[in-house]
Amino acid sequence: MKIITQTLRACIGASALLLSVSAVQAADPAPVKAPNFSQLDTNRDGYIDAKEANASLEVSGWLTTADKDKDGRLSASEFAAAQAAIGIEQK
Numbered sequence: 032m033k034i035i036t037q038t039l040r041a042c043i044g045a046s047a048l049l050l051s052v053s054a055v056q057a058a059d060p061a062p063v064k065a066p067n068f069s070q071l072d073t074n075r076d077g078y079i080d081a082k083e084a085n086a087s088l089e090v091s092g093w094l095t096t097a098d099k100d101k102d103g104r105l106s107a108s109e110f111a112a113a114q115a116a117i118g119i120e121q122k
Contacts (some may be wrong), residue, residue, distance in 0.1 A: 068110045078104040
Protein backbone atom coordinates (compact mmCIF):
# COMPACT_ATOMS: atom_id res chain seq x y z
CA MET A 32 0.00 0.00 0.00
CA LYS A 33 2.86 2.37 0.82
CA ILE A 34 4.40 1.87 -2.66
CA ILE A 35 1.06 2.57 -4.34
CA THR A 36 0.65 5.78 -2.32
CA GLN A 37 4.16 6.96 -3.18
CA THR A 38 3.64 6.17 -6.86
CA LEU A 39 0.32 8.01 -6.86
CA ARG A 40 1.89 11.06 -5.21
CA ALA A 41 4.72 11.05 -7.77
CA CYS A 42 2.21 10.91 -10.63
CA ILE A 43 0.16 13.75 -9.15
CA GLY A 44 3.29 15.82 -8.67
CA ALA A 45 4.44 15.19 -12.23
CA SER A 46 0.99 16.09 -13.56
CA ALA A 47 0.98 19.34 -11.60
CA LEU A 48 4.43 20.21 -12.94
CA LEU A 49 3.35 19.55 -16.53
CA LEU A 50 0.24 21.68 -16.09
CA SER A 51 2.23 24.60 -14.66
CA VAL A 52 4.77 24.43 -17.50
CA SER A 53 1.95 24.38 -20.04
CA ALA A 54 0.34 27.41 -18.41
CA VAL A 55 3.60 29.37 -18.53
CA GLN A 56 4.13 28.47 -22.19
CA ALA A 57 0.59 29.56 -23.07
CA ALA A 58 1.03 32.86 -21.24
CA ASP A 59 4.32 33.65 -23.00
CA PRO A 60 3.72 33.20 -26.74
CA ALA A 61 6.62 33.23 -29.18
CA PRO A 62 7.35 36.65 -30.65
CA VAL A 63 5.87 37.46 -34.01
CA LYS A 64 8.45 37.58 -36.77
CA ALA A 65 7.81 39.72 -39.82
CA PRO A 66 10.00 40.13 -42.89
CA ASN A 67 12.80 42.62 -42.43
CA PHE A 68 13.05 45.90 -44.32
CA SER A 69 15.47 44.69 -47.00
CA GLN A 70 13.29 41.66 -47.77
CA LEU A 71 10.32 43.92 -48.53
CA ASP A 72 12.22 46.69 -50.34
CA THR A 73 12.44 44.63 -53.51
CA ASN A 74 13.34 47.53 -55.84
CA ARG A 75 16.10 48.62 -53.42
CA ASP A 76 15.10 52.30 -53.41
CA GLY A 77 15.30 52.59 -49.62
CA TYR A 78 11.52 52.64 -49.09
CA ILE A 79 8.65 50.17 -48.84
CA ASP A 80 5.76 51.32 -51.02
CA ALA A 81 2.21 49.95 -50.95
CA LYS A 82 2.93 47.30 -53.57
CA GLU A 83 5.93 46.02 -51.64
CA ALA A 84 4.04 46.17 -48.32
CA ASN A 85 1.26 44.03 -49.75
CA ALA A 86 3.73 41.14 -49.97
CA SER A 87 3.43 40.88 -46.17
CA LEU A 88 0.09 40.68 -44.40
CA GLU A 89 1.68 42.07 -41.24
CA VAL A 90 3.08 45.16 -42.95
CA SER A 91 0.18 45.90 -45.29
CA GLY A 92 -2.11 46.13 -42.26
CA TRP A 93 -0.16 48.97 -40.65
CA LEU A 94 1.35 50.79 -43.64
CA THR A 95 -0.80 53.92 -43.41
CA THR A 96 -0.41 54.20 -39.64
CA ALA A 97 3.36 53.73 -39.77
CA ASP A 98 3.80 56.24 -42.61
CA LYS A 99 4.44 59.22 -40.33
CA ASP A 100 5.35 61.72 -43.07
CA LYS A 101 2.37 60.58 -45.21
CA ASP A 102 4.38 60.14 -48.41
CA GLY A 103 2.77 56.78 -49.21
CA ARG A 104 5.83 54.71 -48.36
CA LEU A 105 7.85 53.58 -45.35
CA SER A 106 11.42 54.61 -44.72
CA ALA A 107 13.68 52.25 -42.77
CA SER A 108 13.20 54.35 -39.63
CA GLU A 109 9.39 54.40 -39.97
CA PHE A 110 9.42 50.63 -40.50
CA ALA A 111 11.63 50.02 -37.43
CA ALA A 112 9.54 52.35 -35.25
CA ALA A 113 6.33 50.60 -36.28
CA GLN A 114 7.75 47.17 -35.55
CA ALA A 115 9.02 48.28 -32.16
CA ALA A 116 5.68 49.89 -31.31
CA ILE A 117 3.72 46.69 -31.90
CA GLY A 118 6.35 44.33 -30.49
CA ILE A 119 7.47 42.56 -33.64
CA GLU A 120 10.87 40.96 -33.38
CA GLN A 121 13.07 41.88 -36.33
CA LYS A 122 14.87 39.08 -38.16
